[in-house]
Amino acid sequence: ETGVTQSPTHLIKTRGQQVTLRCSSQSGHNTVSWYQQALGQGPQFIFQYYREEENGRGNFPPRFSGLQFPNYSSELNVNALELDDSALYLCASSRRTEIRNEQYFGPGTRLTVT
Amino acid sequence: ILNVEQSPQSLHVQEGDSTNFTCSFPSSNFYALHWYRWETAKSPEALFVMTLNGDEKKKGRISATLNTKEGYSYLYIKGSQPEDSATYLCAFQKSGGSQGNLIFGKGTKLSVKP
Numbered sequence: 001e002t003g004v005t006q007s008p009t010h011l012i013k014t015r016g017q018q019v020t021l022r023c024s025s026q027s028g029h030n031t032v033s034w035y036q037q038a039l040g041q042g043p044q045f046i047f048q049y050y051r052e053e054e055n056g057r058g059n060f061p062p063r064f065s066g067l068q069f070p071n072y073s074s075e076l077n078v079n080a081l082e083l084d085d086s087a088l089y090l091c092a093s094s095r096r097t098e099i100r101n102e103q104y105f106g107p108g109t110r111l112t113v114t
Numbered sequence: 115i116l117n118v119e120q121s122p123q124s125l126h127v128q129e130g131d132s133t134n135f136t137c138s139f140p141s142s143n144f145y146a147l148h149w150y151r152w153e154t155a156k157s158p159e160a161l162f163v164m165t166l167n168g169d170e171k172k173k174g175r176i177s178a179t180l181n182t183k184e185g186y187s188y189l190y191i192k193g194s195q196p197e198d199s200a201t202y203l204c205a206f207q208k209s210g211g212s213q214g215n216l217i218f219g220k221g222t223k224l225s226v227k228p
Contacts, residue, residue, distance in 0.1 A: 002157045033215075042118070042203060042218030056215055090158070102148070102160035103216065 002026060004093050004106035012112045013081050021076045021109045025093030031055075032074040033103060034066060037088040049074055050096055078111075086113045116140050118206045120219035127194050128227050134190045135222040137204030141185035146207040148216060149178055149189055153200045161189075161202075194226040 003026035013019050025032050031050045035043035045058035049068035063079040072093070078085055088110050092103035119138040127133050139147060146165045152158040162171045167182040175192045191198055201223045205216035 002159070004157065035216075035218075040220065042205075042220045043216075045215045045217070048215070058215065102163055104160065105150075105158040107155070107157045 002104040002106065004091065004104050006089075006091055006106035006109050008109060009107070010110045010112075012114065015081055015083060015113055017081050018077065018079045019081060019111060021078075021089050021091075021111070023074045023076070023091035023093075023106055025072045025074070025091075026104050029093035029095050029104070030072050031094045031096045032068055032072065033092045033094070034074070034076045035090040035092065036060075037090060037108070038084075039087070043090055046076070081113045083113050086111060116206065116208065116217050118204060118217050118219040120202075120204060120222050122222060123220070124223040124225070126225045126227065129195060131194050131226075132190065132192045133194055133224065134188050135202060135224075137187045137189070137219055139185050139187070139204070139206040139217075140208075141183060143209045144182045144185075144206075145209040147180055147182075147187050148205040148207065149187070150203040150205065151176075151200050152203055152221070158203060191224070194224070196226045196228050199224055199226045 005024045007022045033048040034046040037043040046060050047057040048055050052068045065077045067075045088108045090108045092105045094103045121136050149161040150158040162178050164180040169180040177190045180187045201221040203221045205218045
């Protein structure tokens with residue numbers, strides 16, 4: 001395993017609600033990226049956090065937001081949930097010394113919006 | 115829109131067969147190409163990060179090649195074993211992008227029958 005953990009494993013929410021997903025990065029890693037994998041698709045980049053600030057964002061609306069904490073763990077928040085937000089959410093941690101570094105993924109949080 | 119294509123979508127082989135699959139990516143603004151192995155209910159596991167045209171990398175029975183000028187990478191598995199059954203993802207990293215912004219293909223799902 002990669003040493004990256006995510007919680008919860010599964011989550012069911014209702015349309016319009018808000019959700020918070022959590023990620024603990026691997027020891028020694030200071031950068032966390034979040035991805036969304038919808039059914040039948042590859043993972044899509046949501047955003048990345050480095051030194052507690054957003055450092056790059058994919059094509060996702062502002063209702064997707066995040067935080068990174070001093071211990072480098074991270075949260076993904078999604079407001080006003082829509083049915084299309086149902087997906088597997090993956091986080092990945094890496095060291096920012098070399099940008100071609102491997103990213104180490106967690107097992108994901110499966111979000112279902114009804 | 116940057117497109118990363120993987121083929122085939124799925125592959126069924128017998129134990130002992132050798133197999134290969136393809137990842138196609140944009141040939142411009144290339145920075146790196148990542149390969150991941152993803153077993154069901156586990157975290158995606160980094161296999162290779164490839165950066166130079168003509169790169170060949172090997173890890174046990176798995177190897178990969180890279181052609182950045184024509185925009186493709188091959189992943190080879192020699193003597194497939196049932197434990198090789200997984201989805202194999204490739205991800206393109208564009209120059210000038212943030213470290214986390216990997217553009218993934220949809221994956222090739224490999225099933226190895228004993």
